[in-house]
Amino acid sequence: MELIKVTEQHEPQVALIELNRPKELNALNPQLMQEMRDALMDLDKNENVRVIVITGNEKAFAAGADIKQMSDKSAIDMLLLDQFSTWDQIRKTKKPIIAAVSGFALGGGCELAMTCDMIIASETAKFGQPEIKIGVIPGAGGTQRLTKAVGKAKAMELILTGRFISAEEAHFYGLVNKVVPIEMYLKEAFQMAKEIAQMSPIAVQLGKEAINRSFETQLDEGLAFERKNFYMTFASEDQKEGMKAFIEKRAPVFKGK
């Protein structure tokens, strides 16, 4: 593992996965996501692990999918890359996953946190789906999970303006479980993980499965719809311009083409 760090027993029966691309604010490239999928599959099978915590660093949980790796892709390139199979596998993890978030959780980073089962945030955390600013839309469940978490009006605001919200606001809207001072966010996540680890692992797995079932059928349809529209944005000149402008550190000029 190069882009993540896995500690199998950070606490008894609690594993920790740390995203480890600090210079790129933990931007999620395919290699990182594949390492994450492999780690989660291993930990899910490991009898000594009951709960998994995923974290970044104090500055960034993850600032999104890697724009530099996506900028030149066509809709068909994105389709053939099939990165969604990695994300789908993450979604199938049976053990509970807690995201411990500090700093930026943006785009794919916010989607990764929402794919986890619970979110503990530091007071400095910032959540957002800024894809619209680079000419695309969320592609890893943001339009579905954010809407379920915060409601239609707030999801529209965040996804159509690309605005960030603070940890406090995210808590108000029910996106995160708890907000704590920065020196406490990991401790708090482990505290919750240890509490869950004391319960029957069978009951925990069945409880998680049942809660997810409450929106999974709708989620499958919603995700399929989002994916088609996400691929479609890669057929636009605005996607090329939006991502190029990010890399060149300038404001994009969108033409609606």
Ligand code: DAK
């Ligand atoms: N991708 C690539 N590099 C990134 C990045 C990203 N998302 N975010 C930051 N970086 C890089 C910056 O380019 C910079 O690199 P250098 O210039 O030093 O080489 C370095 O990280 C530090 O960033 P900044 O200099 O920009 O730091 P600041 O503190 O000034 O600003 C910021 C922090 C987070 C506000 C800013 O970096 C920013 O706006 N970042 C982009 C946020 C964003 O737009 N995120 C959404 C990306 S689109 C999919 C799954 C998921 C997705 C799509 C498909 N499939 C399964 C197919 C998701 C899409 C997205 O997330």
